[in-house]
Amino acid sequence: MVPLLRALGAAEGETRFVGGCVRDTLLGIDVSDIDLATRLEPGAVIERLKRAHIKAVPTGIAHGTVTAVLQGGPVEVTTLRRDVSTDGRRATIAYTDDWLEDAARRDFTINALSADPETLAIYDYFGGEADLADRKVRFIGDPLVRIAEDHLRILRFFRFHARFGRGDPDAAALEACADRANDLMALSRERIADELLKLLALSSPHPTVALMVERGILRAVLPEIGDEGVRRLGDLIVREQAANAAPEPIRRLAALLPADPDLAAAVAARLRLSKRATRRLVSAAAREPKESGDPRALAYRIGRAEATDRLLLQDDTDDPATRLDILREWQRPHFPLTGGDLIAMGLRPGPVVAKTLQAIERQWIEDGFPSDADAIRRVAWKHVGQASRDSQ
Structure with missing residues (x-):
């Protein structure tokens, strides 16, 4: 990391840590991805990395992003930007050398923080540190304007609230998301699926999903999800935690939907899920109220992951932990005859x-x-x- 920062002029104020890595460090959360922002334009970034013998990949060059490939993992380096125009799905950008201008185009105050790599000084233009302390997710500026710039911010607001929020969500943000929920119809279904599955992968998304259903956030794109689905999701999460089962977003999506394989296949097609995810969702939708018998037999027929889904989704009061324990180390045996x-x-x-x-x-x-x-x-x-x- 040091050679990269040196190459990008961090000591001269040309480059900073930005976004999630700053936010998560302040919260004491392990940082999974490191992002840098720089005053240098992409061509200059590539040239400097070349001179420093660091591999540069123009992964998002149209948006000013170059990926530096380091031994410890990739680091995205993005030139400071400002929006020239937006249509709710994509933005036309221009480069800038103004840190405030770049921060102002981000979605939430807690994501607009940056840090000097040399001094570790935090730059906070919109009260993000205070919002982190209060565990409050707020849009930068007018929520309706930010949503108009990128409709996906509706779903991002709920995901970030589920992950970082505490207590009631920001009232202005919630009202804006509810007012503009139909804007989600303009987005690609892949983007909607990606954001929804990220939300469902969190440890405890149930209260947030319940709020989304209550306020009609998903009605335009997933009308199949209602109060019964929210109840099933809550029950599933309780069983997952009791059985020490890791969160699985496709399983949780299956809980939100009725147990109807044809409907599950239609939803998977609408969200353009992968073939593997579609098979798992449809299998979960074929569940019975109670999956009886040896769990290994079920796993042999449909697969261990799919069997785990069905056991956790069964709609009864039995504790599935013992039956899941049987499957944890089980490997599908080979039938010895032909x-x-x-x-x-x-x-x-x-x-x-x-x-x-x-x-x-x-x-x-x-x-x-x-x-x-x-x-x-x-x-x-x-x-x-x-x-x-x-x-x-």
């Missing part, structure tokens, strides 16, 4: 082979996945004999 094995035992080729193999596999699952080869073959001979008699 159709060729059955033919070698004398079964005629044809559909009967697959049908018999499936019957043997079902019994193997019911018996707890025995690994004794002789016992498995005895079961196989029994089924092969019955199938041969049935086909005569």
Whole structure:
């Protein structure tokens, strides 16, 4: 990091730490990403990094961002900017050398902080430090203006309130978000999904999601989510915590939706979820009120992650912790027989082979996945004999 800061003129006031890394440091939270802002334009940043033998990748060059690739991880370096025009989805920017002008285009006061790498002095133009102390998420300036600049800020407000807020949300911000909730319809569904899943991945998003449903924030884009979904989400989080299960945003989205696989598939398509996320959401939506039997059998059929989802989503009062413990270290065993094995035992080729193999596999699952080869073959001979008699 030191060579990077030296190359970018931090000692001369050309570059500062900005945004989340400053906010999280002040809160005593581990910093996952480091962002720098600089007066230097992107071309100058690339040239300076080249001279310092630091790899530079123009990841967001259209918006003034260059990524410096360091041994400890990538660092985004963004030239100070001001907005020339905005349409709620994207902004046309121009470069500036004014730190205040750059800070003024950010969304919340707690995200507009910057720090001098040399002196560690904090630059706070909008009362962000006081808001951090009060655990208050506030827009910079007029909330309606900030939302008009980027409609995604509606969802970001609730995510940041769920993560950093304490007590009631800022009244002006809440009213502005509720008034402009329909603006979310102008956004790409990928951006909505990304923000929603980030919210659901937090440790305790339930009160914030309940507030969003109460104020109609999601009605325009996810009308399927209502009070019952909020109740299911709350119950799920209680069970997750009791079972020491990590938060899983797709599972929590499934809790917000009715247990209807077709509806889940439609929501996944609307949000343009990945194929893997879609499969997991649809599987969770196929849950039964109570998943009975050996949890390993369920995991064998649908996958361990999907089985965990269903056990945690079951709508009863049982504690799923013991059943989940069975799955934590469980690895899906390999069924030891093939159709060729059955033919070698004398079964005629044809559909009967697959049908018999499936019957043997079902019994193997019911018996707890025995690994004794002789016992498995005895079961196989029994089924092969019955199938041969049935086909005569």
